[in-house]
Amino acid sequence: MSAACSKRGLDADAILAEIARSPAAEVIERRTAPELIAHILDRYHAPLRPELERLQTMAAKVERVHGERASCPIGLADHLTQLRGELEEHLGKEERVLFPALLAGAGAAAHGPIRAIMLEHDDHGVALRNTRALTTDLSPPADACNTWRALYLGLEELERELMDHIHLENNVLFPMVMRA
Numbered sequence: 001m002s003a004a005c006s007k008r009g010l011d012a013d014a015i016l017a018e019i020a021r022s023p024a025a026e027v028i029e030r031r032t033a034p035e036l037i038a039h040i041l042d043r044y045h046a047p048l049r050p051e052l053e054r055l056q057t058m059a060a061k062v063e064r065v066h067g068e069r070a071s072c073p074i075g076l077a078d079h080l081t082q083l084r085g086e087l088e089e090h091l092g093k094e095e096r097v098l099f100p101a102l103l104a105g106a107g108a109a110a111h112g113p114i115r116a117i118m119l120e121h122d123d124h125g126v127a128l129r130n131t132r133a134l135t136t137d138l139s140p141p142a143d144a145c146n147t148w149r150a151l152y153l154g155l156e157e158l159e160r161e162l163m164d165h166i167h168l169e170n171n172v173l174f175p176m177v178m179r180a
Contacts, residue, residue, distance in 0.1 A: 036172065043165075052087060053084070055155060058147055059080050059151055061147055062147055063076065069141075073136075079130060079131065079134055082127075083127045083131070094117065108178055114177075118170055124162060124166065135155065138152045
């Protein structure tokens with residue numbers, strides 16, 4: 001996280017302190033590792049797959065209907081197809097390998113798999129930046145149709161949810177299990 005903040009001229013410590021001050025953070029951080037894993041699966045993993053499919057379908061429709069317009073995000077549907085594949089593979093690794101190992105008490109022995117997952121989290125951040133590049137920073141043109149506007153709102157929510165999800169794993173769950 002500190003490298004990403006440095007690139008943008010942001011203070012990582014200040015951002016983490018702000019997150020830590022939120023009431024939701026206090027509730028989350030008091031949970032045990034099994035409770036956090038269950039929360040991650042229910043709150044983030046379960047809704048992510050259908051949402052990615054919905055956004056991918058919407059992007060394809062916007063490109064099909066408005067492809068001749070200079071402001072159309074040409075390539076967004078393909079980008080979301082790739083992102084969807086990468087995220088589904090990532091979620092599968094967490095669900096089938098990492099989380100069961102953590103629940104079995106792997107602790108520090110899970111350092112390698114945790115590191116690999118965190119590197120994939122960095123890749124997801126790059127993909128989100130690419131999404132913003134394809135969509136003029138998630139800003140639809142003034143005359144965009146409802147589908148186009150809903151697509152960009154959905155992508156903004158996807159970004160927020162994915163970043164919350166990554167934060168919870170990288171900065172709460174993984175340090176917790178590594179200390180155990």
